[in-house]
Amino acid sequence: MDSPQMDMPKFRRKKGSLSDETSLDNQPALAGTNQGTTPLTAMPGALPDDHQPATRQKLQEIPAPGESVRDDVAASSTRARFRTPEWFQIVWSNNKARVGIIMLAFFVLVAIFAPWIAPYDPQDSTFLGAQAPSWQHWLGTTQAGQDVFSQLIYGTRTSLIVGALAGLLATFLALIIGMTAGYLQGWVDDVLSFFINLGLVIPALPLMISIAAYAPVRGITIIIFVIGLTGWAWGARFKRAQVISLRTRDYITAAKFAGDGPFRIIFKEVMPNMMSLVVLSYISAANGAIGAEAGLEFLGLGDPNTVSWGTMLYWANNGGALVTGQWAWLIAPGLALAFLTTALVLINFGVDALSNPQLREE
């Protein structure tokens, strides 16, 4: 370990513990997803980079978090290419993550098969309004006479799509900004770090509200963009810290001597070694996006005519669910949001174990 790292611990520990706490802190507010499989399937291709294991063996003596695991994964995934991928086994072997994956799979299935599961068209307002739960309407009907249960089923789609896409946009921005800042350092880092810090301190929801309020149209697309464009700062901060700790490794130096340019090094050498962190922050970002979407729509900044958990709560609040005592209309969307968020948080426990063997459960 060379000097830049030696004089870092003090500084890093502060950062590290802060980010631990942030990630936890995020979890309440954050929420998110989609086919959580998308980010995960992106990994195996990235992991076994043929020219790396040899260099890495040497590095194993260095007790760097993330590094040794990568070796196991890289080494054995070549062996186990035709069985279940190693990364999946690790995530799956974590009890919490297993519960999370099952929960998420359930939500994904519900979203895909919504038309078959939902008893009615969610927009069909021909029923008697403001009815209590019954055999015909398991969760009652809305003020306008739509079936709450059908809305809940279809609402899953909106949350999953927003989480997936807004999370993707935020993670993409975070990757570019965080990795460039961490790798290049110097004035580029100073400028980008300033923007990262700015993004961290500016109150996100008021910012989203002001941007969304000017949008010429209301709807899910605009919400995805607003959330994605405002939600990258946490991820960028994580990635920058990670790159700073990786950039002085031997294999990076080797790549530099081989004449690789900075962007090739960032994406070919550095990124494969932080895939689990990228996935982790993707899931967090998606989680945050799902929460933010519900909040924005609850405030009426979405298109109130789309079916989503956020708009359900918007109508429940404005349509008098409180006064008429329709508890099911009020409780169901919130619980659905909470369970989806919990699923993603639980999966992240397993993803965390990818890069930190201490967290693995045997």
Place this chain on the structure above:
Amino acid sequence: MRYFIRRFLFFLLTLWAAVTLNFLIPRMQPGDPAQAIVSKLTGQNAAVDPAQLAAVRSMLGTPNGNFFQQYLDYLGNLLTLNFGLSYSYYPYSVLHMVGQALLWTVLLVGVTQIIGFVVGTLLGTYAAWKRNSFVDTILSVGLSFVGTLPFFWIALLLLFIFSFVLGWLPAAGGYGETAVPGFTWQYIGDILYHSILPAVAILITAPIGWVLGMRNNMIQTLREDYTRLAQAKGLKPWKVAVFYSARNAILPNVTGFAISLGGILGGVVLVETVFDYPGMGRLLFEAVGNKDYPLMQALFLFTTVGVLIANLIADVLYGFLDPRVRKGAQA
């Protein structure tokens, strides 16, 4: 000293960036922003209300001036705290409206966050100290789940249960309709009575981040040599936990406190809206609903500046608490 200067410079720079962002947001849409806003306000063919037009113009600066001129006008208006007139609360000025709401939010957020921080830190200390005990498991697993519950949904449920079903607490407002504003016990009591639900809604989730953060930090510091030394000295276990481990573990939470404030304010917007609490969050919600753009911009600016000031205070405090930061001058 260098540390403090750096923090202050960072504050000034972020302040400038936030102010500029606030200037740019309304101008991000294509075409003449003033025209776009006015046409949005009035719909396709309706007549333009001169008061609204004037308000938009004063918010955006002279439409004929170039971009840079508008920016200078905007900065000049800021320095004189001239935010124009609110057109949903015409003839009140934006500043007047913000001023009315400011104290409500500052009190609500301030009190709940301080309580949340203290309670959370104490619980986190206890959980880490009694790691893997029954209480610890309940705390870390239970709170993790509660933390995933949407902020505004908790507020809605509380409102539903305690105001509509049980009828114990008022459903809306910051004070009763018959209350006479003034510095009387009756009025203050009324305010407290009305703030119970919003405060509880925030307090249910507020300590969670601190509990989990403190627990994580303290599990680290419990392993440090100075903790072992304190144990070897034969100090009572609780003394070791509080004066050696907790004392060091609390540091990251101080910076975390400031940084998380931005996120908390988002939640406060929602909670205030649910309870119709007369603070900045509800005002922002109403400004958006009424398309009162000058008021909206000013509220965004005030909220951001508030968070930045809180961050500066936390940074300065951190510098006093942890001499290493001052010496290292690492920003």
